[in-house]
Amino acid sequence: MNKYIGFLLFLYSLSVPATPLDAILEQVKKGNLIEQKQAKAQIYNAHIDVKKINKRLFNARKTLKSTNNENVILEDRILQLQAQIKQRRAQYQSQQEGMQGVFKSVADHGDIMLQRTAAYGLWKYDRSNFIQKDKGNINNLHIRQLWIALIEQILMSSKIIQDEQQIVLTNGTLTSQYTVQFGPFNAYSQIQKQYHWLTFLPGQKIWQQITPEPTTQIDTTTMQIDPSFGQLLIKESRAPNWYERLKPAGTVGVLIILLGIIGGLICAIRMWALHQEEQKIQFQLKHSKALSNNALGRVILATEKSDLLSLDALLDEAILKEVPTIKKGISTLAVIASIPPLLGLLGTVAGMIETFRVITEQGNSDSQLLAGGISQALLTTELGLMVAIPLLLLHCLLRSKSIRLIEILEQQSAGLLVLRQHDLRNINE
Template sequence: MKLRLLFSIFLMLSYSWPLGSASAATPIDTMVANINEAKQRLERTENKISKVRGALANEVRMLEQQVLRLRNETAVMRRKMDERTLSLSQLETRLSSWQEQHEYQLNLLDRFLLQSGEERVSLQQLTILEKVQKVGEQAQYHANQQVPHFTQGQVVLENGTIENAQTLSLGPITWYLSQDSNIAGIAAIKNGLLSSISTFDLHEIDNLRTLANDRHGLIKLDPTLGRATTRQQASDGMVEHVIKGGVWVIPIVIFGVVSALIALFKVVQLWRLPRVKRVVSGKAMESINGSTESGSLGSCSDNSFEGMQHALYHIAKHAETSAQRDDELFSQLQQDKIKLEKYNGTIAVTAAVAPLLGLLGTVSGMIETFRMMTAFGASDPEVISGGIAKALVTTELGLVVAIPALILNAVLSRKSRQYYDELESFALVLSNDQCELTHRDVQHQEGAIKCSSS
């Protein structure tokens, strides 16, 4: 802006300059000389202004610092003047508030250090400066925990060997990586030593190695903090679980196997029985064989019925007298009932005895547990809980055997009773039908006698 203004002024001066003075030089040369001179003067002026500006800035900064210092001194002097005018009670109030603030800060320090793992006895022996230093160390430790930071340490592997490995701790979870042995996994503190609780496969080992080398990667995380692994290791197979029950498991298992075989046999037996044809009167027998005779047993062929129903029909058809027929029908029904209900009692006995055997095994196991507690004391809870768990295995197994046995016994007994009731109804129909036939024969003979006598 200044150059433009000076250039305009020189142009005006050059045009207003007398023409007689331009005899020595041309107007263009004069103009260039004037511009150069003006430019030099401008540069000198700008340099002078910059120097003055720097000096003024330094002076202003020094004055501002003096003002701040004077303000602080004024505040101190004003506080001193106020304290001179304060009463003794006001001074005591201020001192009390300062002491409360001091106690509050100390309590915050102690609480933070206690949560960080320090012992209360050791905190009482530390000075305030040492507490502040420990807080700073904890703050630095937590800051380092925000990024993957591997440290060298020793890890006790699952086979009992001690391995030098890199460890990474993020909160309550610790990973370990052994570059030499190509082993990695999750570790936890056990008995004061860092022990492995699970191992990784090759893919997860490569991910952890990438995290250790490149500071970024994907790693396996156990949100249960090892509880899932511990539960998986503590879980037993079905055979191992049953063996824990001891000697009383043997009769329970035998009862269960026998009941299962009998139930399978009874299911096959009842399923293979032919269906009982419902017959409620002699007319129904006519409909079975399609006969037009008046409801006689002879109207039905031997092939009309099957199985137990055929045996009843055969007895009723070939019986000579009604008394003989009824006795044979009753005897056949009793045989069929015995055949239908055979072995059902074994399943019922199993359903009743299996829980008692389980309870007996539990009582024996509890007695053994209390005997161990008497001999070795009750200081170890694992011994007590393990003994009780083993003692309850027999009760569990007894109920597992008894409940299905009870259900199977009820179903099979109901099916057998239903089939027997149908056979019994058919036998009653046979008996009543034979009585009607006998009565008709008697009437027919009486009529024939009357006709012959007349």
């Protein structure tokens, strides 16, 4: 400030003539006042600018805080939307997989229907002329005709078609017979005054008599539908009989069957013998005279001339003599019943070894061959269990029946002992 005043005084001394000191002082004061006013004005303006800046800063901070809150809300919303998108995507994928399964099922069913319909010759009843079109020139009209042709095939599949058809008989001769066809499902015809099931040969476009004849009888008064398009009838006609089922079991199967027959004979003989013995014992219980044709009568006869001291021992001895006769064959039946499962297991092991040997020699890992070999190997186990389970049940029945007869002998012997003791006491008195 002092430098500035000195500089003004120097300029003034150069530009004006010398003046009194009072005038110079007055000028200096005026200049100082002007500078102070200017400084105050600058300070005031600076305060105003600072207030404006603070206000702007406050508004900016407020805006920033509001923006941050909105950002937090938006981030939460984004996370929620991402979770919803993820959930919807999973639902979409699940629904897409389900729809693909449905589409595949519908397509497979449609292919099967078309193949079966074509195989059963229903296209010859087509009135849309679709099959006569040029396959190399396909347009929208042909696609529409295909739709109409498929609708007609669906309608034909629901009808009973009665027409004269060419049929190959079991002896190989070709004849023309009146046939009844239930859509693409199955058909039959009257051949030599008897009704027979038919199957369609798509290669030759003729019908053939199913041989051997299925066991399902043809009823002309009802509609018999095979949902497998005749495959169940063919499977039924080719079903093996009991001999063909047991033939793969081989020697082990024969042994199991022989054991089953032997066990059944033993059971039948012993069951009849125990039944006869039970009837004789019941007859003896109703009569006082001892008979020698039953176990209880023989026990009574063995103790008729005994004294009181040896009566108990004689009763036990007589009962012990009858027990082996009553239990005869039961232990043998138990042993026979335990052998078939072991033979079945032996046959299964041998069959598995043979199956793996064949697969190893042929170098073929065909799962169908392996499954067929395992199925035949398990046949002996199945046969052994089928024989053993009934034999075990029959063994339990025989054992319970024999135990019941032995209990009758013991009860009647105890009563006989008490009665004999009472009679001897009366004689002694």
